[in-house]
Amino acid sequence: MQTFFKVKTAQEVFESLGDIEPLGSESIPLRSSLGRVLARDIESGEDLPGFHRSTVDGYALAARDTYGASESLPALLTVAGEVGMGTMHQFVLKRGQCALIPTGGMLPEGADAVAMVEYSQTLEEGLVEVTRPVSPLENVIQPDDDVKKGQVMLKRGTLLRPQDLGILAGLGVAQVEVFARARAAIISTGEEVVDISQKPRLGQIRDINSFTLHGLCEKAGAEPIYLGIVGDTFQDLKSATEKGLSQSDVVLLSGGSSVGAKDLTLEAFSSFDGVELIAHGVSISPGKPTIVARKGNKTLWGLPGHPVSTMIIFDVFLTFLFGKLSGLGEPAQGMDYYIEAELDRNVESVTGREDYIRVKLSHGEGRVIATPIFGKSGLISTMIEADGLVRIDMNTEGLYRGDTVRVKVFRS
Amino acid sequence: MQTFFKVKTAQEVFESLGDIEPLGSESIPLRSSLGRVLARDIESGEDLPGFHRSTVDGYALAARDTYGASESLPALLTVAGEVGMGTMHQFVLKRGQCALIPTGGMLPEGADAVAMVEYSQTLEEGLVEVTRPVSPLENVIQPDDDVKKGQVMLKRGTLLRPQDLGILAGLGVAQVEVFARARAAIISTGEEVVDISQKPRLGQIRDINSFTLHGLCEKAGAEPIYLGIVGDTFQDLKSATEKGLSQSDVVLLSGGSSVGAKDLTLEAFSSFDGVELIAHGVSISPGKPTIVARKGNKTLWGLPGHPVSTMIIFDVFLTFLFGKLSGLGEPAQGMDYYIEAELDRNVESVTGREDYIRVKLSHGEGRVIATPIFGKSGLISTMIEADGLVRIDMNTEGLYRGDTVRVKVFRS
Numbered sequence: 001m002q003t004f005f006k007v008k009t010a011q012e013v014f015e016s017l018g019d020i021e022p023l024g025s026e027s028i029p030l031r032s033s034l035g036r037v038l039a040r041d042i043e044s045g046e047d048l049p050g051f052h053r054s055t056v057d058g059y060a061l062a063a064r065d066t067y068g069a070s071e072s073l074p075a076l077l078t079v080a081g082e083v084g085m086g087t088m089h090q091f092v093l094k095r096g097q098c099a100l101i102p103t104g105g106m107l108p109e110g111a112d113a114v115a116m117v118e119y120s121q122t123l124e125e126g127l128v129e130v131t132r133p134v135s136p137l138e139n140v141i142q143p144d145d146d147v148k149k150g151q152v153m154l155k156r157g158t159l160l161r162p163q164d165l166g167i168l169a170g171l172g173v174a175q176v177e178v179f180a181r182a183r184a185a186i187i188s189t190g191e192e193v194v195d196i197s198q199k200p201r202l203g204q205i206r207d208i209n210s211f212t213l214h215g216l217c218e219k220a221g222a223e224p225i226y227l228g229i230v231g232d233t234f235q236d237l238k239s240a241t242e243k244g245l246s247q248s249d250v251v252l253l254s255g256g257s258s259v260g261a262k263d264l265t266l267e268a269f270s271s272f273d274g275v276e277l278i279a280h281g282v283s284i285s286p287g288k289p290t291i292v293a294r295k296g297n298k299t300l301w302g303l304p305g306h307p308v309s310t311m312i313i314f315d316v317f318l319t320f321l322f323g324k325l326s327g328l329g330e331p332a333q334g335m336d337y338y339i340e341a342e343l344d345r346n347v348e349s350v351t352g353r354e355d356y357i358r359v360k361l362s363h364g365e366g367r368v369i370a371t372p373i374f375g376k377s378g379l380i381s382t383m384i385e386a387d388g389l390v391r392i393d394m395n396t397e398g399l400y401r402g403d404t405v406r407v408k409v410f411r412s
Numbered sequence: 413m414q415t416f417f418k419v420k421t422a423q424e425v426f427e428s429l430g431d432i433e434p435l436g437s438e439s440i441p442l443r444s445s446l447g448r449v450l451a452r453d454i455e456s457g458e459d460l461p462g463f464h465r466s467t468v469d470g471y472a473l474a475a476r477d478t479y480g481a482s483e484s485l486p487a488l489l490t491v492a493g494e495v496g497m498g499t500m501h502q503f504v505l506k507r508g509q510c511a512l513i514p515t516g517g518m519l520p521e522g523a524d525a526v527a528m529v530e531y532s533q534t535l536e537e538g539l540v541e542v543t544r545p546v547s548p549l550e551n552v553i554q555p556d557d558d559v560k561k562g563q564v565m566l567k568r569g570t571l572l573r574p575q576d577l578g579i580l581a582g583l584g585v586a587q588v589e590v591f592a593r594a595r596a597a598i599i600s601t602g603e604e605v606v607d608i609s610q611k612p613r614l615g616q617i618r619d620i621n622s623f624t625l626h627g628l629c630e631k632a633g634a635e636p637i638y639l640g641i642v643g644d645t646f647q648d649l650k651s652a653t654e655k656g657l658s659q660s661d662v663v664l665l666s667g668g669s670s671v672g673a674k675d676l677t678l679e680a681f682s683s684f685d686g687v688e689l690i691a692h693g694v695s696i697s698p699g700k701p702t703i704v705a706r707k708g709n710k711t712l713w714g715l716p717g718h719p720v721s722t723m724i725i726f727d728v729f730l731t732f733l734f735g736k737l738s739g740l741g742e743p744a745q746g747m748d749y750y751i752e753a754e755l756d757r758n759v760e761s762v763t764g765r766e767d768y769i770r771v772k773l774s775h776g777e778g779r780v781i782a783t784p785i786f787g788k789s790g791l792i793s794t795m796i797e798a799d800g801l802v803r804i805d806m807n808t809e810g811l812y813r814g815d816t817v818r819v820k821v822f823r824s
Contacts, residue, residue, distance in 0.1 A: 030608070031623070031626055031638070034631070048793075049617050049790075050612065055789075057670050085673075086616045087603075088614045102668065102672055102673070104617075104668050104669065104790075105604075106614065106615035141790050141791065154796070161627065162624045162626075162627030163719075163723060165627045166624035166627075166719055166723075166792045166795070167620070169608045169618055169620045169622070170620045171618075173608075174609055190498070191496065191497040191499075192498030192516060192517075193498070196584050196586050200462065201500065202462065202500045203463055203498050203499055203500050203517075203518035204498045205462075207581060208581045211443070211574075211577040211578050211581035212578035215446045215573065216574045219574065256514065256516050258516065261514070305515065338751070339752075340752060376557070378558070380558060380575060380578045380579050383575035383578070384576060
């Protein structure tokens with residue numbers, strides 16, 4: 001058995017992946033673009049809404065005609081007409097005139113404000129009293145209030161949210177240029193691993209990792225491609241890796257954590273021209289027996305066999321990698337992934353490696369409590385119980401009860 | 413013009429929706445189940461892993477054979493064989509014997525622990541020294557450590573995460589029973605609204621809301637069905653609503669905020685047998701001009717025309733509603749949606765209504781800062797700039813600079 005000879009820190013692995021390039025772009029319908037990443041800046045070709053728009057139901061008028069108006073001395077205006085929705089005004093307001101206008105309607109020429117219907121009173125057909133003064137532009141959206149022509153509204157690298165779809169619709173962008181989704185080949189290895197449709201014999205287990213990896217890839221915006229279960233022989237591993245390299249951008253091979261199995265994976269990876277080994281072991285616990293290799297812009301991962309370790313390694317490196325491949329501006333930097341909580345137990349750690357602690361969250365008095373879940377990394381059930389992960393820094397010996405920690409919360 | 417006559421608080425609306433029933437269930441392949449909600453408890457039919465499993469590379473042995481072992485006085489054992497992965501043991505260990513075992517291998521009969529290879533030394537072929545004592549069960553996962561037979565592993569109402577897919581795979585659940593996805597009919601109304609493929613004339617705007625609603629529905633796990641843009645006439649609104657009711661569980665009609673438009677929506681909704689009006693106006697700002705009606709387990713929503721208001725009303729009510737329809741255990745209670753931040757400006761509010769403030773987040777010294785974004789609810793651009801929302805309670809007059817607030821963070 002060969003021991004790990006190229007153990008790297010997380011930082012070193014990130015550096016080796018720093019120049020991974022985003023994939024090419026594609027044009028897709030706006031309606032399918034939620035969660036995709038913009039491949040170019042979106043500059044507005046026009047002002048929005050493009051006209052003076054009322055924000056209330058009321059009377060469009062010249063503000064100066066209402067100056068000094070009050071309950072006891074209302075301004076008296078004649079109603080010149082009614083503004084229809086979506087139509088250009090057919091009239092021009094003269095001094096002392098106003099026009100009935102609905103919310104969203106376009107102000108007629110001669111009007112610079114809208115008096116709310118609540119502060120008006122109809123005296124007789126065509127005559128209205130306004131009981132409060134309005135200022136110019138009161139209750140009005142100006143032509144370029146929402147969007148100014150030539151303004152960059154959304155930047156290349158933006159992960160599209162519902163409101164981003166909204167502004168793209170407003171600008172008439174029916175087809176969006178987004179980065180292609182990364183494809184991830186998922187291969188399970190191990191003589192003891194059987195398909196989930198099979199009843200395992202003693203000593204065998206069903207293929208758990210390919211399903212957690214499938215879910216993790218989908219969450220990360222990548223397209224998972226399942227290539228099945230292969231045995232722990234050099235030839236099987238090599239041909240599965242070859243298939244993975246030809247069909248995907250990232251090859252995820254999850255398998256036995258034994259040194260023998262890892263050595264075979266390393267051999268299989270190294271058998272391809274142009275493959276460069278990045279790490280043979282990472283200083284992360286759980287997750288140490290991880291192999292990282294690279295062939296140009298493609299990467300190959302020999303993930304630990306233990307389900308918890310595999311999930312943590314994915315969380316640390318692959319969310320970041322898929323972010324880079326999909327052109328995300330700040331991969332995995334989103335603040336929404338974290339919440340602060342108070343640790344309710346001491347946790348030991350070893351300096352010189354990053355430790356990831358599974359925690360369960362609960363509500364304490366005015367704060368969130370994080371309770372560590374201890375358990376071997378082979379037990380997927382500990383990840384079911386957990387709500388998230390806490391990272392313990394390489395240079396920290398542990399955390400204390402009462403410490404405030406940042407919890408990276410699991411999401412579906 | 414008719415004013416709102418049935419303005420309800422958010423609490424009252426929630427109460428009227430309290431007895432909404434989850435939709436029926438369907439059986440889907442495990443690989444497609446991420447983000448879906450379990451329709452029944454998953455009870456384990458077996459122990460996992462089902463056998464004594466080594467967590468390290470080393471020697472399987474009887475712990476008592478190593479008691480008292482040290483560097484200077486190692487325990488001497490004979491190697492009876494090597495455990496293969498995924499195979500049942502072909503040998504039984506006798507006193508003083510051990511077997512080479514890889515990580516994940518099954519312990520042979522007669523062994524109750526594993527000594528790590530790091531603490532052993534091969535003397536000659538078939539003879540090994542162990543230099544540290546091991547305890548019974550050290551480096552071993554017991555047959556029911558991960559899952560006990562008969563244990564409920566996942567409860568009905570669980571939103572499936574990657575690790576949940578993993579445990580279901582481990583249990584051999586290839587098809588999962590989940591609640592059906594809710595279908596949401598999206599209808600845009602308003603004479604001024606044009607399709608995004610069209611160039612708006614003066615006074616017209618492109619259909620923004622149907623795209624933000626599309627994205628919001630997808631995020632909430634619902635299937636959006638777009639029924640197009642209809643005019644603000646009773647007959648158009650009625651037939652669009654009819655189509656929506658026949659094809660979906662939730663009808664989302666977004667349109668003009670004018671009282672006239674709202675009255676027509678109300679008339680259209682009320683024209684169907686069995687429709688009960690829940691609210692004609694809600695005490696939420698922005699978002700007041702909202703109509704909520706119900707026909708059995710189906711609901712009809714007349715959403716405000718302003719994009720910001722529509723998004724906030726969706727966030728408050730529809731995330732909750734889709735959670736109920738999809739059978740989610742605790743709809744919209746997930747702690748992951750919030751982060752705590754310090755407000756950097758005073759914000760006024762009006763008692764008697766809930767106010768929602770758009771905020772931008774940034775990192776201050778050791779804390780997250782929330783900066784309010786002020787702007788009319790007709791401006792979708794304010795939602796692009798914002799990172800999330802802060803709710804101001806009905807009974808609060810405002811918030812102060814320096815207050816700690818909970819920010820509901822937008823996600824894609």
